[in-house]
Amino acid sequence: MKAVLFEQFGQPPRVQNVPDPTPSDEGVVIKVEATGLCRSDWHGWMGHDPDVVLPHVPGHELAGTVLATGKQVTRWRKGDRVTVPFVGGCGHCFECNSGNHQVCEHQFQPGFTAWGSFAEYVAVDYADTNLVALPENLDFETAASLGCRFVTSFRAIVDQGRVGPGDWVAVHGCGGVGLSAIMIASAMGANVVAIDLTQEKLDFARQMGAVATINAREIANVVEAVREITKGGAHVSIDALGHPTTCFNSIANLRRRGRHVQIGLMLGDHSRPQIPMDRVIGWELEILGSHGMQAFRYQAMMNMIETSKLSPQKLVGKRISLDEAPAALMNMDKFEGLGISVITQF
Ligand SMILES: [Zn+2]
Numbered sequence: 001m002k003a004v005l006f007e008q009f010g011q012p013p014r015v016q017n018v019p020d021p022t023p024s025d026e027g028v029v030i031k032v033e034a035t036g037l038c039r040s041d042w043h044g045w046m047g048h049d050p051d052v053v054l055p056h057v058p059g060h061e062l063a064g065t066v067l068a069t070g071k072q073v074t075r076w077r078k079g080d081r082v083t084v085p086f087v088g089g090c091g092h093c094f095e096c097n098s099g100n101h102q103v104c105e106h107q108f109q110p111g112f113t114a115w116g117s118f119a120e121y122v123a124v125d126y127a128d129t130n131l132v133a134l135p136e137n138l139d140f141e142t143a144a145s146l147g148c149r150f151v152t153s154f155r156a157i158v159d160q161g162r163v164g165p166g167d168w169v170a171v172h173g174c175g176g177v178g179l180s181a182i183m184i185a186s187a188m189g190a191n192v193v194a195i196d197l198t199q200e201k202l203d204f205a206r207q208m209g210a211v212a213t214i215n216a217r218e219i220a221n222v223v224e225a226v227r228e229i230t231k232g233g234a235h236v237s238i239d240a241l242g243h244p245t246t247c248f249n250s251i252a253n254l255r256r257r258g259r260h261v262q263i264g265l266m267l268g269d270h271s272r273p274q275i276p277m278d279r280v281i282g283w284e285l286e287i288l289g290s291h292g293m294q295a296f297r298y299q300a301m302m303n304m305i306e307t308s309k310l311s312p313q314k315l316v317g318k319r320i321s322l323d324e325a326p327a328a329l330m331n332m333d334k335f336e337g338l339g340i341s342v343i344t345q346f
């Protein structure tokens with residue numbers, strides 16, 4: 001099969017012919033129909049993720065059709081249209097048994113713990129626990145855009161942030177994660193303040209439902225600006241970028257008993273940011289993470305997609321081919337573009 005492969009961290013990946021994958025006993029092989037490009041792929045390529053073993057094929061936001069099943073797989077068969085969360089639970093450990101597959105002790109992550117979906121085919125382990133059937137009217141490219149940023153945002157807003165109607169929600173960073181969070185929080189009835197450095201992304205944030213925007217390049221004190229708009233601070237605030245500054249601002253702009261959810265990855269030099277811990281104590285703030293979403297929680301999100309309360313297809317930006325993927329991957333930290341880029345030609 002054709003796959004995007006890199007042999008050294010930080011060295012240009014190339015499209016190469018590699019052996020077709022075979023399914024494990026509990027796994028499937030999926031024919032990839034669409035796969036999203038994400039900053040996590042860039043982190044993996046740079047060597048920031050200790051799970052990545054060389055040589056490596058990236059790609060973790062995928063949708064496709066089941067091609068082959070392992071002998072212990074009971075719920076899926078050839079031809080099924082599916083997607084998967086980027087963290088797959090083993091289905092056997094304490095966390096999985098308590099319903100928290102997103103923090104499984106033996107998690108399977110395509111494109112990190114195994115070869116990923118920048119390829120014609122991808123092997124996915126623990127299929128019965130992690131595969132999600134696609135509704136008939138959901139196309140592959142939209143489905144691919146769900147697997148990482150959209151579901152992580154859904155869990156961050158709905159399950160971790162517990163956003164309610166009328167809440168003020170601040171979203172720092174308007175890339176794929178931030179725009180997803182804005183759309184989902186707005187659908188939950190919240191008032192969203194979007195913060196970014198570029199006007200183009202803030203305009204797009206308005207289209208996704210933000211009621212106010214802050215251009216951090218033009219305003220000296222983002223925290224004060226959020227406090228002013230929200231009349232005292234956000235109930236819930238999201239760092240959707242993953243940077244010490246946005247992380248700090250997101251915690252500092254909360255009102256008393258507010259909740260910060262960290263979605264943007266903090267790796268390398270950024271992994272130990274400053275936190276205003278005095279405020280966390282005095283105001284009883286909550287600091288939470290969001291690490292993907294369990295496959296069984298997809299149904300709630302799919303229901304909102306089917307009734308058009310959520311429209312993830314609006315977040316799909318550029319469609320590219322597998323041959324264009326190496327260049328796009330290498331540029332991921334420089335220019336993300338508007339919305340989510342998806343590989344749709346293999
Ligand atoms: Zn597990």
Ligand SMILES: [Zn+2]
Pocket residue numbers: 037038039040041060061086148149
């Ligand atoms: Zn991703």
